[in-house]
Amino acid sequence: MRPFNYMKQLLSLSIKTSQSLKSIISESAVLFDPFDKTVSRLTYKPDLFNFSLQAEPISELTKQTSSKTWEDCCADRALNLLKYNFDNYWFAYSGGIDSTNMMSSVLKFWPANELKKISVVLSHHSVEENPSFFDKYISRFNLINSLLPISKMLMTNKALLVTGELGDQLFGSDILASGCKVLGDEILSKNYLDYCPQVIDAYTGVKTSGRKIFEHFLPIVSEAPFPIKTTHDFFWWLNFSQKWQHVKYRFYENKDWCLEAKYGSHILHFYDSVDFQRWSLNNHDLKIKNTWKSYKHVAKKFIADFTLDQRQHDLLKIQSLEKTYVLSEKRIAVDSHFRQVNSIEELEAYVRKT
Amino acid sequence: MSERLKLFIYTDIKTDRVLFVKKSIKFNFFTPLKGVHVQALSTELDVSGIKPLYHTYDPLKGFQTASPTLTKKDQERLALLKRKLEVSVLLLTSIQIMKEEIKSSFSNEALQKTPISDTNFKKYWLFVAEEKIILLKRIKVFLKKFYDKLDSIHSISQVDDFYNYLQLNVNLGVYSVMNRERKAVGGKKS
Numbered sequence: 020m021r022p023f024n025y026m027k028q029l030l031s032l033s034i035k036t037s038q039s040l041k042s043i044i045s046e047s048a049v050l051f052d053p054f055d056k057t058v059s060r061l062t063y064k065p066d067l068f069n070f071s072l073q074a075e076p077i078s079e080l081t082k083q084t085s086s087k088t089w090e091d092c093c094a095d096r097a098l099n100l101l102k103y104n105f106d107n108y109w110f111a112y113s114g115g116i117d118s119t120n121m122m123s124s125v126l127k128f129w130p131a132n133e134l135k136k137i138s139v140v141l142s143h144h145s146v147e148e149n150p151s152f153f154d155k156y157i158s159r160f161n162l163i164n165s166l167l168p169i170s171k172m173l174m175t176n177k178a179l180l181v182t183g184e185l186g187d188q189l190f191g192s193d194i195l196a197s198g199c200k201v202l203g204d205e206i207l208s209k210n211y212l213d214y215c216p217q218v219i220d221a222y223t224g225v226k227t228s229g230r231k232i233f234e235h236f237l238p239i240v241s242e243a244p245f246p247i248k249t250t251h252d253f254f255w256w257l258n259f260s261q262k263w264q265h266v267k268y269r270f271y272e273n274k275d276w277c278l279e280a281k282y283g284s285h286i287l288h289f290y291d292s293v294d295f296q297r298w299s300l301n302n303h304d305l306k307i308k309n310t311w312k313s314y315k316h317v318a319k320k321f322i323a324d325f326t327l328d329q330r331q332h333d334l335l336k337i338q339s340l341e342k343t344y345v346l347s348e349k350r351i352a353v354d355s356h357f358r359q360v361n362s363i364e365e366l367e368a369y370v371r372k373t
Numbered sequence: 374m375s376e377r378l379k380l381f382i383y384t385d386i387k388t389d390r391v392l393f394v395k396k397s398i399k400f401n402f403f404t405p406l407k408g409v410h411v412q413a414l415s416t417e418l419d420v421s422g423i424k425p426l427y428h429t430y431d432p433l434k435g436f437q438t439a440s441p442t443l444t445k446k447d448q449e450r451l452a453l454l455k456r457k458l459e460v461s462v463l464l465l466t467s468i469q470i471m472k473e474e475i476k477s478s479f480s481n482e483a484l485q486k487t488p489i490s491d492t493n494f495k496k497y498w499l500f501v502a503e504e505k506i507i508l509l510k511r512i513k514v515f516l517k518k519f520y521d522k523l524d525s526i527h528s529i530s531q532v533d534d535f536y537n538y539l540q541l542n543v544n545l546g547v548y549s550v551m552n553r554e555r556k557a558v559g560g561k562k563s
Contacts, residue, residue, distance in 0.1 A: 146497060146500075
């Protein structure tokens with residue numbers, strides 16, 4: 020029997036047909052991906068839908084501080100994975116910064132005898148993106164193509180998939196990539212109040228969309244761990260405090276992903292640790308310098324130090340997840356009981372009434 | 374197919390009325406849509422005067438002006454078929470571009486340019502060969518589902534909704550996007 024105060028809650032929203040959502044959402048100005056999918060980890064909740072919060076609230080993270088370095092966090096997380104005690108660990112590798120940092124951590128900190136448990140899930144894009152890393156490190160492992168039905172294979176093989184998801188949320192936001200492209204690198208240090216709407220316009224490709232979206236999220240700044248001043252500050256905080264859960268569970272968005280394959284028992288994200296999140300809160304100065312090229316420079320340095328290959332500093336942030344979705348269909352949403360939402364009419368029951 | 378100008382003529386099986394014409398040098402635009410007959414001619418014939426629904430086409434008689442009488446039911450049926458064909462051609466264009474990208478990404482020339490040592494090259498080559506098979510199979514399965522769905526639709530607005538949904542929620546052009554943004558670390562294989 021349902022409890023008296025039963026409220027239908029979503030875990031993750033995937034649908035990109037914002038046009039369709041207009042029939043059920045009154046704040047249509049916010050209906051641009053990913054602004055319509057946010058799940059707030061703050062007291063202020065601009066969420067358009069009722070979500071079950073399945074990630075740490077920011078208040079929990081700020082209760083304690085941490086002096087761990089990026090390398091400390093990488094070491095701890097890599098070793099922590101072994102405590103899950105799987106015989107098979109499959110690492111999702113795109114060749115980009117986050118997954119290369121993840122692989123470097125595992126290769127650096129795992130005892131040699133544990134490395135035989137590793138398989139690498141990738142596509143030819145991953146090799147093309149970083150051929151030298153593939154050649155030197157990845158090629159020695161069992162390779163699994165990411166276009167295969169991975170979720171079913173995980174269950175059959177009793178394997179744990181570890182991904183490089185959530186790296187972006189620690190460092191900043193992809194939104195600024197479009198901003199820098201259109202408005203130049205100077206935009207990174209501009210006053211957020213004046214320039215964020217323009218950056219959002221550049222990202223959505225729709226002029227005048229930015230102002231309404233910005234105003235919708237603006238109150239989050241009052242709960243930031245330090246005064247928000249620049250566009251980089253704002254978009255990091257937006258990504259970190261509002262988009263974390265969406266990214267954590269977006270592996271469900273692909274209809275090919277079997278709903279029985281769950282977070283924690285079949286899949287984990289390397290960057291989903293309290294330590295990494297506290298690092299992000301405490302080391303805002305280490306996320307980017309004054310150019311988009313310098314984004315995630317700490318991670319690139321970690322990779323370059325491990326590989327002794329200075330070219331790794333040239334890795335650029337590239338959207339990699341979508342490349343594995345060739346011709347795959349997205350789900351509309353998944354609810355807090357891991358059930359698929361099958362229609363917009365069904366989705367309406369989850370709309371947040373304010 | 375060879376690099377010659379082809380004219381694809383799509384006609385209603387029941388009335389021979391032209392539903393759509395499409396010229397292409399590079400791509401093959403055959404479609405298994407139910408109720409539609411597709412003919413491909415290797416010709417530079419000027420078809421600018423051919424109006425869908427107002428002309429018929431028969432391989433022996435060529436293009437002819439259609440009889441002005443058409444029942445309301447047939448008018449609606451043909452309008453729906455025409456819209457399905459338009460959507461089908463749009464989607465096939467994306468798929469054909471994707472196939473081209475697959476062909477060039479997985480060609481021996483492209484693979485040899487990837488800077489992988491000779492020791493690991495065979496492993497990479499075998500991995501990529503498997504990926505190509507998976508992708509082509511995926512395209513085949515996707516097209517079967519696409520046409521099954523399109524055949525089952527009974528109104529133009531449903532066709533439009535379906536295509537809009539596909540554009541937003543299915544990755545149809547990932548290869549082109551990827552190539553534009555690619556930034557590899559390392560030089561070319563010498």
